[in-house]
Amino acid sequence: MVFSYYFYKYPYILLWHIKNLIGKTDDMAFYCADPLDYEMFQPIQKHLPKMKIIAKNNKVKKYLDKKGIEFIGMPAFPKVVIMARQTPYKFPVNRIVKFGFDHGLYQFKRWTSPKNYNGFNIYFVSSEEQVNTAKKLGINTVKAIGYPKLDKAFNGEYDQIFLNSIKESRKINPDKKTIIFSSTWDVAGLSALPKWIDKLELLTDDYNILVTVHTWTSQNYITRLISMDRVIFINEYDVTPYLMIADIFVGDYSSIIGEFCAFNKPIITFKVPESDRTIPDIVKMIKRISIQIDDFEELRDAIEKCLADPMEKSTERQNANKSMFYALDGNAGIRAANSILEFVNK
Template identity: 65%
Template sequence: MVFSYYIYKYPYKISWHIKSLFGLDNIAFYCADPLDYEMFEHINKYLPKVTIIAKNKKTKIYLSAKGINYKTMPVFPKVVIMGRHEHYKFDVKRIIKIGFDHGLYQFKRWTSNKYYNGFDVYFVSSQDQVEIAKKRGIKSTVAIGYPKLDNAFNGTYNDEYLNKIRLRHNINPSKKTIIFTTTWNVDGLSAIEKWIYRINELTDDFNILLTAHTWTEPKLLNELKNIKNAVFLEEFDITPYLMIADIFVGDYNSLIGEFCSFDKPIITFKVPDSDRSIPEVKELIKKISIQIDEFSEIRAAIN
């Protein structure tokens, strides 16, 4: 918890109670990143009017581009929803605090219990996560599935919608489409440097889609964007592209879990043990994918 929190805490509490005498925002969504809103918009349509709070410049630009009105802190709601562990910014007991995971399943280690138990309810994608959380003393988790994938199964991303994307990106229907993905390059969990400089070896034979974690080093992101005859995905929600892809290539990223929903082949680069990885998840990835060590093995894995 940052030092500024302690300067902010008591003025916020006092202001919230004064504001409550005259009227509070009913529900607020604290949006720390564009990805948070991509997750939340599938839930937002079922709620009464929600006040959107933009944390930073990046998020403000994103929301403005979508025509979404927003406020900045301080905001004084009765209920706050967020996809980050920042409930301490709303440190009033009477505020109902709801959190959710912004990735599918638990690919990274659980943080301190206080970051979960500070929420009245913390939504996760599976009952398995709930049971694991209970063993760790986390009492707030509730399994709800993964709303970000709803459009893949409710008819929104139908054949007509997907075909428009194929046409827009000149995806050749006679070739297999492969999506290369990666987590952010920390603790050796990203395999991006095993393939980024050799991906051009595949572009003649396959449709290649590329995406990376938003925290990936800028120089690597720029390299991805400049790969010829491949499509770098600028969108925050790449669900339609997962549906278009015939084969998924990853490492230790939660997109693996999303792609499992479509029951298609997965190839993963082996990654070393790390303070951020979970042995059980590494074993799960091993079971559900073809694992390789180096890029030189990729064609054999594809075939």
């Protein structure tokens, strides 16, 4: 913790206790560090009482303002705070009840220091396997509830009528198979984006091509993707409907691979070099559930193989889902909300 933090911590603690004494603290709030955090939180929020939304920065403020959602800035003084980041220290009062959850699926990233999780009263994760791993690392606050971001896909909210409306609005040709490309953040050599971005349009005669990339992807890549006439660039934060629409997924190393795996459809991945950012067990899992290729030149054959036998690796995908998800029943948000309310009201 940097020294300057303590100039924030102790005045905050004093102010919180004063505000709490005179009844000026908020009952419950959601700390939103990124627009994706809010998208992840919505399936939980709808089962909770109305609360304040705390916007971390201008990016979040613009996003919330565009959606017509009221917000406040920092510092904020809630009695209960929920967040999709491992930053409980931003609310450094022991009496503040803190709940956290991952903004990405499963453990595609390494666990950080146990104190970043043990600072929460409950930290929600997607699976029991994560709970077991966390406990071995000395993290004792984790609870498996599933993955709220996918609830709408499994509770009927994203039904066929809704998906058809997206297909129509985005001009997705019903006579073509649909392939969704994704890439992780273009650092550390894990992104396969440079391998396919200049050749993507070679596939558009035969397939609908959808693209989503990491929100921190270099702007020059995003600008090029948006400029491609017959490539559909997904700029929504919730890409779940597009995962449901797609027949095949093409990726590299990111948690969205796990999200697509939930639908038990074919996956193709570019091999990535192992590094300090990769986790050996995740590399092995990706290899099991996907057809792996080295270069774009191998992609078309891999696509045709997936279309010819989409159930190849189905068993492997289902086994991976058992590791990544507590359940795929559309009720992860309800489980999280119930846990929050039970803890707060006990």
